[in-house]
Amino acid sequence: MKKFFAVIMFALMLTTTARAAEFEMVEYSAQVKLQWLAAAGIPEAQKFLKLINRPVFFNAENLNDFERMELTNSLYQNLNYAAAMEFVRGKNYKNVFDLACSLSPRAMILGDEGRNVIVGELQTVCLLGDWCLEEFGSKKAIKNVEYNSFWLQDRAGMMASADKFKGEICIIEQGVMIYLADDVRAKMYDNIRDVLKKHGGCLITSDFCQKEYFTAAAAALYGEAEAPKLYAQTKAMYEKVFGDKIDDESLQSEQEALEFLKAHGLHAVKYPLFTVAPKLNVFSRLTPAQIQKVNELSTRNYLWVITAL
Ligand SMILES: C[S@@+](CC[C@H](N)C(=O)[O-])C[C@H]1O[C@@H](n2cnc3c(N)ncnc32)[C@H](O)[C@@H]1O
Incomplete structure (x- = not known):
């Protein structure tokens, strides 16, 4: 009996430690x-950052x-953030159903415009999100x-x-797919299909071209030759945060992605990130030549609009 208890306690300890590490990674x-x-x-x-004070x-x-890493990642995140809002x-x-977007500045803005926004996240992020809403929403x-x-x-x-x-x-999902195991990703897409079948609407994401898109963003700032290096450095940075390999x-x-979506009862049409040249906050940090390159990039079909078949 004693031995049985010891095994249970050990298993519980392991689960708790694994969970704690997982939540830490998430935050x-x-x-x-x-x-x-x-x-x-x-x-x-x-x-958000000021309030959570880390x-x-x-x-x-x-x-x-x-x-260079900061500017490239800022540009990429700013593009995603603004493109999703422009689409909505x-x-x-x-x-707006903002999935796995962590603490969501765009939810604050879209909610302030009178749209209903639900951010779907893990519990620790939700607790922080609720607190931030109360404090400065x-x-x-x-x-x-x-x-x-x-x-x-x-x-x-x-x-x-x-x-x-x-x-x-309008479901938004960006940047989470690379962290998910195959079975979890498949379930997520089945769930999204079921939501779209029941309620109508679409999912927008750039996850099926994120590698090409991020590299293009880096090239707009630092040229074609440097872009793959900045992509590789960014991947290594996120693997450090995640504590594991990322499947990018x-x-x-495109063909593999479309087949995957079809197998999950979904269909995608690709759209330009922006229909008119965007006004991004990050432009205040860019040269006119960099801004021109970003404007060229913003017309590329990196936004996938996915609907239920
Ligand atoms: C890299 S972050 C978000 C990426 C963000 N959407 C972006 O554009 O960069 C991944 C987020 O997904 C959430 N997440 C990861 N796995 C999840 C799962 N299985 N279910 C729900 N949320 C999850 C995490 O809490 C985290 O905030």
């Missing part, structure tokens, strides 16, 4: 994304090539935004959140 990745958005000059991201994760002392506004979606944002805790692979959890919306939903190879060929 770190949420924080890193905010660091790049804040460096791009996005006030909401700066407010030491800045990466700096010139602990990250090689810091200046262009189609005037009233319901506008009255409208507090009314319209909520953080719901569920795993992406949890159908009932995702559907229970989606069912709170009335009408079509799967589903990066």
